[in-house]
Amino acid sequence: MKIKSLYSLIAILLALIPITYFGIKLTSPSNVTSQHQTIIFIHGYGSSASATNSLAKQTQQDLGIKNRLKIRINGHGKNNLENSKLSSNGNIIQLEFTDKDTSEQDESKYIASVTKALKAKGISAISLVGHSMGANVALRYLETDNYSTNKYPTVHKLVTIAAPFNTGIDQPDDIRKQFKNNSIDSETKLPKLQDGNFKFFYKNKDNLSPILQILNIYGDVGDGTDGKISNFSSESLNLLINKEHPYIEMKVTGNQVQHSEIRTNPRVTKQVSKFLSNT
Template sequence: MKKQKLTIIGLIIVVVAVIVGFAWVKTSKAQRYVQSTTPTLFFHGGGSSYHAEEHMVNAAKRAGVTNTVIRANVDPNGKVTLSGSMTKHSINPIVEVNYENNRQLDYSQHGRWAANVVKLLQKRYGIKQVKMVGHSLGNISIIYYELQNAQKKSMPKVVKQVDIAGHFAGLNFSQVPASIRQPAGLKLDSKTGKPNQMNATYQEMTKLRQVLPKNQVQVLNIYGDIGGQTDGTVPNVSSLSLKYLIASRAKSYREVKITGKQARHSKLHSNAKVDRALINFLWSK
């Protein structure tokens, strides 16, 4: 009987130790990151869906950044439906944005859709600011949200943004409209990042240099180079043209080059180096 009691006591001690250990690890992880109610919105690329965001989101969850992830589905008419559990007090909540029309090349529409998501979050949870992450075409949602809303005091402001594999100066595909096609012989000024040629869409984006509030947003521009100064889909010159659009107004602007096989355009959103870079930038104390 005595031996049995000792066994039970031993098991209780082990269980308590495990529980305390898990609690300590959770607390330790949380202490690494800001404890904020500001949501972070993830925007996927063209022809894709929220599934492309899941690797980065899950990396953030594993790191202890947050336990709150919801989804914002945007139908082709721009109507937003939220799914998942979130409150006004959720810490570092993440919103996976999903566009049903994932091949929309009207960039202004991307800005309106992003605003619809933000407005619904504002109405439901009272948010005052946001962080945003975009991959490929998803970057356009960030840029056009800023173009269309940066001067509106009623709209939540973007305080941090991560741009991954952005094609700001254009795509070098012959089948895309001229307004978003990358000009031949594109080069950037070594100091300012200003392109020597601009398509119509990039010219419109340059309005950011006037409308973006000074010293508000911190920007991390991540791009891949598998060799030949390209990620295999977007030339580095197009990704790096973000500097001219935003650096002179941003609170901070930093570029990170990812190399190797996992630096390919379609692999960057599932790259461990990208995960670490964006987690540190968005949430580390």
Template sequence: MRKINHLFIMLLLLIPLLAACNNSSKEKQVHKSKTTMVKPKPRFKDTPTLYFHGLMGSYKNEKPLVDAAKEAGKTNSVIRANVDETGKVKLKGRIKKNAKNPIVEVNFKDNTQPDFSRNGIYASNVVKALQKKYHINKVNMIGYSLGNIAIIYYMIQNGLKKNMPRLVKQVSIAGHYDGAYFQELPPSFRQPKGLKLDKNGKPNKMNQTYKQMLKARPAYKTNKVKILNIYGDIGNGGDGVVEIASALSLKYLTSGSKYQAIKFTGVKADHGSLPNNDQVINKIVEFLW
């Protein structure tokens, strides 16, 4: 009996020690768990710039600006992001460790996608692929025509998410935010007749897609994106496809950000020529880098 009592007393004495060891082990596990949650540093210093082409376009439409950036010594690293119809992204090429202002030529295989939200998913998947491979935490974006809508929907879907890269600078080329006016277009895409803007860029009439894009406003207000809005005027109040009022309605969608707009006229100010216009390209290069 004395032996049993002695063992019982020894056990009581050991319990606090065992508990202490157990707690110590748990503390180490918690600490280790917290350490693994720390986001890895980006693999290069400069902010990558993604370029989104327009309707029926491809990465080839992005070449003039990319080549100009190379020639000006603004970048030494260019890769391509191919996106298939399902949204799967394949990165072609590799961004150098010492990359200077890396550029990503985005190429949508489904380049006639009428579902603007899906274009946003395509853009988001490209950013996620870059984030996974290069641990990026911020991006610049250039959009031409329909490519601009992909950027707006990226902001709707991700602009307030802390775990997604932040949009720093945005270039809009010939954006049809409140639609373009063609009878062939469905009403949700068509520019409303008699479209006018107030001093804040707010349209007096909004088509269905513009109303949906209003969801991006909180993200722009929070992120304070630097925006350059480029539009053309060939003498008829627009670039031949997009009217000035529709292009400038971007201001209201991005209210709270640092917004500026530049009008281009004359030769190569039409919708199709703006991305190839040397003056436009020079202004974009100056703005981004």
């Protein structure tokens, strides 16, 4: 376990005995109280808002945020935010993309429409929690520079869970097998194989706000994967951020760590809420 710096998460460390940490850096607390946060949960490809229920419920309970709502977004980017009730005392927002084939690029654009509307309604700061492709979508949103202007809320925290940051998932079978055994090039210090996502994220990593705090979680079923995504792919986020970013990386082993199960793992949902509450 390598500790880059340790600020105020000793209690979390003690609670995370079953979880392996890699690289912990923290900054000073923000001026947003935990119970007054607006936190957006983003599901994975082909899924629905119900996939983030366990995460949302645990966070709502632990942070004491009373207002929880679902925002549905169709295949053309239209959403029902206008008809949804927001609270100045904090909000748990679960996004649902009703068109299951919406691409990462389009989802990030549609999220921007939601966050811009939130800013217009007085929400000045948010956190993002994404599972699987939802994590990629969140990172893509954060790395698109025109979304970092004052027309959009500041994003203080990002949580990524079981994310395929460099999988070769869109490649032919033989290429995907190679990605499963990917490794770091000794000269470039980057993965020998890089998919389109990794290349985009690496190219645009300087667009990430330096105040962004990141928690990256992935499961290992015992073979270096979560049953679907290689740990190497999920760990690649460490190569896609600048070293000054506050960053925590966690590998979870044992029961309920498979790709789709990990989002409901009580150890994981609890640690996500702890990270979000550490304001």
